[in-house]
Structures are given as structure tokens and as C-alpha cells.
Amino acid sequence: MADTPAINRRTLLLGGGLAVSAVGAALTLPAQATAAPRPQAPPLVYGTGYWGARPPSAPITMLNHAPTYIVVHHTVNPGNTTDYSLERAFAISRSIQNFHMDSNGWIDSGQQFTISRGGHMTEGRHRSYEAVAGGTQHVMGANVGNHNSEVIGIENEGLYTDVDVTPALWDSLVELVAFIASQYGISPDLIRGHRDFNATACPGDVLYARLPELRDAVAARLGVATARRTEPSLLLRPGDRGENVRLAQTRLRAHGYAVPTDGEFGERTRDAVAEFAASHGLDKPTCLASAMADERGFIGPDVWHLLAPQ
Numbered sequence: 001m002a003d004t005p006a007i008n009r010r011t012l013l014l015g016g017g018l019a020v021s022a023v024g025a026a027l028t029l030p031a032q033a034t035a036a037p038r039p040q041a042p043p044l045v046y047g048t049g050y051w052g053a054r055p056p057s058a059p060i061t062m063l064n065h066a067p068t069y070i071v072v073h074h075t076v077n078p079g080n081t082t083d084y085s086l087e088r089a090f091a092i093s094r095s096i097q098n099f100h101m102d103s104n105g106w107i108d109s110g111q112q113f114t115i116s117r118g119g120h121m122t123e124g125r126h127r128s129y130e131a132v133a134g135g136t137q138h139v140m141g142a143n144v145g146n147h148n149s150e151v152i153g154i155e156n157e158g159l160y161t162d163v164d165v166t167p168a169l170w171d172s173l174v175e176l177v178a179f180i181a182s183q184y185g186i187s188p189d190l191i192r193g194h195r196d197f198n199a200t201a202c203p204g205d206v207l208y209a210r211l212p213e214l215r216d217a218v219a220a221r222l223g224v225a226t227a228r229r230t231e232p233s234l235l236l237r238p239g240d241r242g243e244n245v246r247l248a249q250t251r252l253r254a255h256g257y258a259v260p261t262d263g264e265f266g267e268r269t270r271d272a273v274a275e276f277a278a279s280h281g282l283d284k285p286t287c288l289a290s291a292m293a294d295e296r297g298f299i300g301p302d303v304w305h306l307l308a309p310q
Helices: 086-103 128-134 167-184 205-209 211-222 243-254 267-279 288-292 301-307
Strands: 017-021 024-028 069-074 113-115 121-123 151-156 191-193
Touching (some): 069 167, 069 205, 113 167, 151 167, 167 211
Parallel strands (some): 069 151
Antiparallel strands (some): 113 121
């Protein structure tokens, strides 16, 4: 297929929750909003041909169903640049694709879309915009471990553990997510962060904390109501302490790991979690963030699920 062009607003197109607690992870879907979502004008998205993407190394998998979730990521590296130019947006898109193909061994960019700190939107994996425009198919990506047939992922340039996204990035995120949700009929309640699925801090504590605001903003654009507030996922990291850490340590001991049960997430606990995760195939990075940040030994929904009593 020819490279996707930039899609602008003049182009005519066809018009619950992940509850995680200390006792494990459960995936449920909220009731869908009864009102039909208000159609959204297509945002300005620069296709793969515009930013100089390499061709994928294997055919793109086009699934004959819509995604269930829209997932928000942050890129972590190369950090929070003040270069807000379109050229910068194209450069970060190329950097991500090169990393995903050359270091991770993937066929293409793992995410379907990328938003730069200047608010510029680019297509990530080839044919992603084509699929969203049609509204009935989904390009299989590689950005959320064990859930890629269900999710459409958006990488947001920057590191958002302590600082907020730029206003331009935020406005573009709202616009793009609303468009995707409108095309696929996805409830705003199903806008999630990467950490809602995998043991990662992605999309950063600050951006993750704004996801309720993002859901409300998208719901307002679509003219629908959110079904209910989504509880944040329980993420444990080295340095944490408390009863949730103690519970994790108790469950690790039940799996044969000699860790203390002092409620302190120290080095021994981290090493045990990392070994336990690797033994279940969870040691591979699932997005750019987890590859560029030291997240070994984190406990997220996927690890909680495996630690839960059978």
C-alpha cells in the first residue's frame, strides 16, 4: 500500500474498567453509553510517508474488529524537549520506529499514533489511520503486552513522572482520542494508561493522574456520559512500603521466594519480583517507556494476577 498522506480536517471520513486491588487484577467492561457519540472531525495526522518511515519488515496485521481500549503512553526518552517543531515530531517518530525495529525486533513502530510536545500528531504503525478511518478494523500493534489485539496505543513524547504535558500536546491528545473513540464507538471509560495492563509506570504519574480529566474531556466532545469513575491500578515499585508490599511479599514466599514480609520494597523483593516476572515471560519491554526506564521488579496488574492465589 502507498504511504499514508497527512489527513486533514477537510477529508471526509465515515462517520467496566480495569479494577486492580491488592488481591489481584480483574478486567470488566462498563456499560456502554446509551447515546450515540457525536461524530468528530478528523484531526491533522501526518502519515508514515510524511515523516520518512521505513517500510515494515513484515505485512501489517489488520484485525477485523475494533479495539476495546485506547491506551495512553509516554516515551520517557529523550525527555521533555522544548523543540516543538514539526521536524522534531517527525524525528521522534523515526527514532521510535528505529528503536522498535532494530532493538526490539518488531516489524514496525509498536504504537499506532504519536503526539509530540509541540502537539503534532503522526501515524506510528503503518495503516493505523486507514483502520481508524474505516471504523471496523484494527491494526495489531505492539505496545501493551498480552493485550495488543484489544488496544490502540498513543505515545506522547516526554517523561511525565514529575511534570505535566504541554498544553499543545494535551489538546491534541483530547482531539485524537475523541476521534478514535467516535470512529470505533469506544466508551470514554475505556481510555486507559499502559500501567492499567502491565507492570510499568507508563504514562508517568502526572499524566496517569490526568486520565479521569481526559475521559471527561472526550465524553464532553462526544456528547456522552461516562459510566463511572475508574479506580487507578495498584502499582508497586522499589522504595514503596505498607500493607500492599507486605501482601506481595507473602505471595512471593508462597511461590518459593525467600523475601522478608516487612512491608519494605527493598532489593531482595525487587530481585524476587523480577525473577518471578521473567519466569512467566514478563521480562520483555512492551513499549518504549519500559525499555528506556529502569522498571525491573515493578508489580503491576499482570504480575498481581500471576501472584494471586489459584
